[in-house]
Amino acid sequence: MSSPPAHQPTAEQQPEDPDLEASESTLKPAVAAPPKQRRRPALIGLGVALVALGGLGAAWLATSVSDSVSVIAMSTDVPRGQVIERADLTTADINTDPSLEPVRAGRIDEIVGQHATSDLSSGSLLTLDAVADTVRPGDGEALVGVAVTAAQLPAEPLRPGDSVRIVDTPNPQDDPPSDTPNSIEAVVVRSTVDQESGQRVVDVVVPEGDAASLAARVATGRITIVLMSRTEGE
Template sequence: MTAVAEKQDPNPAEKPEKPTSKKTTPKKPGQSTVATKPRKLLIASGVLLAVLGAMGAYFVIDSSSNTTTVVAVNKDIARGHVIEGGDLSSVQIPEGQPIPHVAADDARSLLGKSATLDIPTGSILNPSSVADGPAIPGEQSMVGLSLTGGKFPGYPLRDGDPVRLVVTPPQGQPVTKDTEPSTYTGTVASIQVDEVSGNTIVSVLVPRENSAVIATAASANQVALVLDGGK
């Protein structure tokens, strides 16, 4: 019995493959594949920034226009100097600021008054920095106090504040009925800090008849300052 040989293709590698077809959808003319949502968000953000910028500019302009004109000095003025027209100038400050000042319209009322303390160039004039007549009235004297913490209140002092000066017993001596401290009234004329000692130097106007007692007690560091109301 003879086996019949199976007929084979002599060149299997050369057999052509069947072409595959892929269905594609043609694009419409002008159609973009980029999503439109991000673009809308960018446009909205730009509009918001523009609105906020315009509002900010409005508030800056509006706040800068709310100013008031006040009196300043255009040169150094020494204590006791009689104010003249050439000593004064004007500057603008924001309205509502807690800065003691004299309105520019009232500048004429300052002429002929005396400076009660030294006023540096460019300073806004504090109404309490000037007084009618001499800087130190004839019935008063000015004493200087070098005060450490605890000898005066932590509340800020200002020129013109009414105060009481309490003469305290020597250090270590208890306060009793027999050693009750003496008190004297006065008015703050100026305040500054001694950069060497760190003490606060307060110049106070006091009645002339009390000045010697207060000055003696102050030199012994036996004076405390009490701030009173009623300014």
């Protein structure tokens, strides 16, 4: 008598393989690696340049602010000879410049009450030679413009208030005079350059009786201006 055939388990009844379960449990889904970012040297260089420019700009701004000074400026038009009032003045901050000599804002009280020596325009910076304690010419005085070349002037620039002598000179081909040449004492009011002729015009105040004689001498062109001592004015 044959033995009954052994019962074969179905796929659902197959015993689980512990090794297979262990190997399956260790499997993980594959994860794609992040793409590598390419560095762009041009963009990096641009960023560095912008940072450097920003630093230079900040340094320039700090230097400009530290070099600025407060000076006096005109807030209204003031004609020559008129008394300057406080309402005519204001202040402005400018960068220091050796070629400029504006009056510092701290001296504004000294300027009030003085006379304008020339026409002062609104918005212009005020300089010391633009004001004076008194109006020139005064009683018994006359203002004469003396046009000269650089050779007829001292190398030292003339300033308002300087005492000068306008001296007669001989003709170019004449011998030097044996006697002391004639001269007229004067006080400098202002000195400007005539744009058309290139000559310097020095406005001077002289006694009224000397005005005609000085004007005639200036017309000949045979004069020179001599700067006198500044000791008393210092």
